[in-house]
Structure formats: C-alpha cells, structure tokens
Amino acid sequence: MADLATEAALGATKAPADAAEAPVDPASWTCPAPLRDQPVVVMGHGGGGALSAELIEQVFAPAYGNPTLATMADSAVFELGGARLAFSTDSYVVRPLFFPGGCLGDLAVNGTVNDLAMSGARPAYLSTAFVLEEGVEMAVVGRIARAIGSAAEAAEVTVATGDTKVVESGHGDGVYVTTAGVGLVPDGVDIRPQRARPGDAVIVSGPIGLHGVAIMSVREGLEFGVEIASDTAPLAGLVAAMLAVTKDVHVLRDPTRGGLGASLNEIARASGTGVRLRERALPVPDEVANACGFLGLDPLYVANEGRLVAFVPRDRAEAVLAAMRAHPHGAGATVIGSCVEEHPGMVVVATGLGGTRVLDLPLGEQLPRIC
C-alpha cells in the first residue's frame, strides 16, 4: 500500500518507484482545502462569514430577492404610508441560555434593537416568538421572559405582539426566541454600508470580543476560569447621540457573529472601498486577548453584542467621538482606522511591528486551533 496517496500527490511531477524508499519530494507538498460546496447545512452556515453569505446569495436571494433586501444592511429601510421605517428580524439560539452579563432574553431584545439602530432608526415596537422544547423548566422560561421585559424597558421599546410554539423533547435546545422590530428613521438620515467613503474615520464604540469570550468561557467542554461579562446592551441611545452631532453618519454596523472582521469586510465589499486598521489602536481587553491566545482565536472575529462600528466623515469624526464618549455605551469609543481608495473590497491591518496583513472574511465560525 506504499501509498496511493503519495503516488497521486507526486503524479504531477514524477512517479516514485517505491514511495516508502523514494526521497520526499517537496515539490509535491500540498495542503487540504476545506470543503465549500456543502450539500447539507453545516454549522458554518450560521457563522456570519463566507458560508453565511453564500447561503444568502445562492439560496435566499434567487428565491425572493428584491432591491430592499439587496441593501444587505442590518435592517431594511423603506417608505410606508409617508413614514420611513426600519424593519429587522433575528433568531436567538445561544447556549448556555444564561451567561455572565446576560441571557437569551437580553440578546433577543438588544440584538434586534441594535439592528434597527444601525439604520439610524429609533426602535419602537418588537415582536417575540418563542419555540419551547417540551420538558424545559417553567422557571427558565419565566427568567427569560422577565429579562425580555427589563431589556425592552431599558431600550425604550414596546413588545407589541408574540407567539409560542412547543416542540417535542429532543427537537429543540430548550428555548429559541425570534424577535422582529420596527422603528422610525429620522429625516435626512441615510445610513447603509454602501455609503462608506474614502477619508471616513472608522470608529468602534468600545472594547471588542467580550460577548464571544464570555459565552465560550462557560460553554461545555471549554470552561476556563475568567469572569468576563457579555457586553450586551441597547445602542439606539448612543446612535441618537451621534446623530445629534451630524446626520451625515455614513455607515453603522453592530459586529455580532463574525466580529469586527466580518462587519468591516461586508462594508468594504458593499461600498467598493478599502479599510485600513491600526492593530495597536484596537481596543482588545487583556482578558479577551489572553483567552483568544489560549484558544487560538482572533479577537477581530469574536462576536460582540453591545458594540457598533461607525464610518464618519473625517471632519466630523472628532465631534462624533466626543459625543460617543459622553454616552455610557460609548465611553470606550476610539478611532481604529480609516476608509481608503486603495485595495477596494479589502480590509488591511497595519501590525504593531510595522508590517501588514489582510483581514479576510471568515469562512464560518472560528475553531479553536490545536497549536
């Protein structure tokens, strides 16, 4: 069996008489590429990276694509009865249901509120739909419901309608919640990824990576001893404070799944501009850097639930930054880079040592590395 594998690998260059005896031919070295054309849904399709984008482009858009959907913003913006509305929906399937800093209920409210806020909208009404698994404790459902109530109050939105379904034991993961929301977009506000312009300052509203690391630190099989709290928070108030400085904010995005890296790639591609980041300017807390170093993850791809990234015209950036820092959810706001004409569609990071690296769209969810 002296290696069909080796023979196939060497076939292109030369045929070894006996692979076990033949010297290794470095010209034949190769590495396996991940499979891309999956005939079934895999976890990566929900990771917010390239696989998620392909699912939308290849399955959903051909089935019911339209100009409103094509904006690919966090929420859709359209006119209805003379009003400019933002509309968004999201499903929440986090495990564990309760984690340091919040729970499924907080995420379900804040996530949709933030998707609306990323269009500059003032969120007004939410719906909630529960999918409950037979056998889940009523006390758990109660805790999540109360969390939804408090989060809605804090975000100043009304939960106006809802639905409940129960599935058989083993057919769900305890509790899933889907929320949808609507809000009003103020006149003169036009915030969408296509509006990024060379010269824009790129601002992030605070430390990154906290939510993803908080979840990982309590997930079965990966428990590690840091007490990091999720950053889950409603951001509509912060956005209103920014818009009070200038209505000409170009892009807002809340970097959830796929992290800052995925959000910035989406903006670069949608706008046809390049994004340049300074590694040393990135607000990565020590606990996040340590946990990511330990697990072999890049904090730039780790999820956030209470942060936004903004593209703001350079001449207004300082004033917007000051307004953000004056708001409780933007106290750690900082400029991390700029939008440029060069390398359209790409995000490039200037490393601390003075080199550069390309920050690509992640494929699916990040995987802990072996070494």
Added chain:
Amino acid sequence: MKYIDEFNDPDLARRLLDEIRATATRPWALMEVCGGQTHSIIRHGIDQLLPEQVELIHGPGCPVCVTPLDVIDKALEIAARPDIIFCSFGDMLRVPGTDRDLFRVKSEGGDVRVVYSPLDALELARKNPGRQVVFFAIGFETTAPANAMAVHQARRLGLTNFSLLVSHVRVPPAIEAIMTAPACRVQGFLAAGHVCSVMGTAEYPDLAEKHRVPIVVTGFEPLDILEGIRRAVHQLERGEHRVDNAYARAVRDHGNPAAQRMIEEVFEVTDRNWRGIGRIPASGWRLSEAFRDHDAEHRFDVTDIRTEEPAVCRAGEVLQGLIKPTECEAFGKACTPRTPLGATMVSSEGACAAYYLYRRMSGGPAPRGSRIPQEEMNPVG
C-alpha cells in the same frame, strides 16, 4: 500582558531587524518548521520586514494539514457510528476527507464534539459509561504527552470505553526528509520551541552536523522569531552549523523528562504518511502493544480503510519557494480566495491568498515591503 507584550516590542524588533540586515551579506533561505511560527510570522508581517537576503520557507509543521487522508476517512467512519462520542481539536473538523468532513458527519447526526484537551474527552467517557468515547489524537511531540496521559489515566481508572485514533508525527525525521530531498533549498532551521520544550535538543546535533545546517530552537512571539533568525543568519555567515537554543525561557536541553517517559510508556515509533508529502520512515507514533486495546483503529475495525488522495494544486511548490503563486496556472483564475484549490489560498495567511490580495492592492506581484503610511491611519488627532 505579562510575558507577551515584552516579546512584541516594536523598538526592540527594529533593533533586531537592523542587526539581521547588518549581518546578512548573502541570500539565505531559512525554514520555520512549526505552523504556529508561520502563523505568527504572517500575522505580524515579519516576512515583510526582513531584508531581501533573508527568505523564510514555511515548513510542514501544521499537524492538521499533514494528517493523512486515510486517517481522516477513518475518523469520519468512526464518528458517524451511532454509539460513538467523537472528540477532536476544533480545527480538525473542517479538514476534508475523501468526500466529506467532520462538520458534515455532525450535521448528519454524528455526535462530534470539540474539546480543548484529551482529558476533557476522558471526562466524557467517565460520564457516559454506556457509550464509546474516541479522541482524535493528532499533533507533533507537543500534544503527544497529554494524549499519552489520557490513555494512561483511562487504564488506571478502568475506563474501557475510551480510545484514541492516533496520528502523531515527529519533527526530526521530517527535517531529515526535507534535507535529503533533491530540490531542497533550506540552509537553516528554526526548530519548533514547544516541541523542544518536551523533547529537549538532543535529537538535533546529528542532523545539524550531517546536513551542515544551523538549527536554532525558536519561540513564537515576534521577538523570539527575530532572535531565532538573527542567530541562524549569524551562524550561516560564519560558516557554522550548530544547535542553538534561542528559547531558553521555555526549553531545557534535556526537555521534560516526565513527559518523555509518558510518551515512551504509551507510544512506539512507526512510519507515517504525511498528507501531500508522502511516507517518512520512523516519523510518527502509534499506541504500543500494551495499550492496543485503547486503539480506536483496532477497536472499530477501520484499519483497512485505504484512500487515494485527490488531485493537488501546486501549493507545495509555493511553500518551498520553488515557484511564485503567480506562476501557477490556476492562480487568480480557477483558484481564488472564494474558490480555493489549495490551503494556501484558503486563509489570509496562505501565501497564494496573500499574493492574490496584495497584488490587487499594490499592482505589484510581491507582498514584501508594502507598508501603510502612518499618517493615513490616523484621521483624528
């Protein structure tokens, strides 16, 4: 961060780079053996900062990439069985077998779990006495002691439902294979620091002497890597070929004797196939006869799975520095970051992806030396 920031200091890095630049009078090609070092080099842009004369060739030290196809297929076969909990390091889940990967098996109902340590898998075996728990034991000398320890513990605790699917590989035989290859351009090695923290340095003087190459034990932070390069270039310029330990804060000459004893007790040396490279004699470990009943290949009778490797791209030649990515026929046409034919095009760290992306960025073929003017980076203040 303590013990990390100190080894990432830009001023000290500049001093080391200046010293390397002043020392190197001729072109030298160095290979960093370990995938972790390659990751660090690309992540920090170290290859772009080195003087033209010093070229880094990325070695075969990614244990995920070199795990042979037939072992992946065995993993897929075992993981798909209904009574199995199959545990693996996370990054193995995306590695393709002949027609699917572990993610696919998971999506089709296989109980595939990501764990961070083989001892977590052992804990699963303890909690699930009615099920078989298999740990995918891959990696170099670095991961071998913990995997050996897991089997040792399973034996001690009487956990008969725990087994390993083993595909361990060893660095020194790989260096020997690289140096005896006809197209070899490597003139010096940065040896993998973590491997040496387990095994020590005793395996390397014979290799350095036989092939007349400096071998410098090197760490993983930017200053560690630059110091390793500095010492290797220094030796090359003086015509020396010694083993030098540039990672003394983690590596002792005799390594970690307790870890070595654990490996010796549980494993025995065997020939191994390296995916995309071929068979290298005595380049791996398997469970020794005494622990064969914890060997998943035997327990689940998959020893007969043989597979044929699919058609390959020219990533190997790129990695060896034998061709530039742009010289590959598929580059930028059939093979792009969205439709990669090889791993070098998959991640932003791959040589081909870097060329693809930087070529579009700078209009030139090479990523070397492209810098971002600092003033452009700081629009506010």
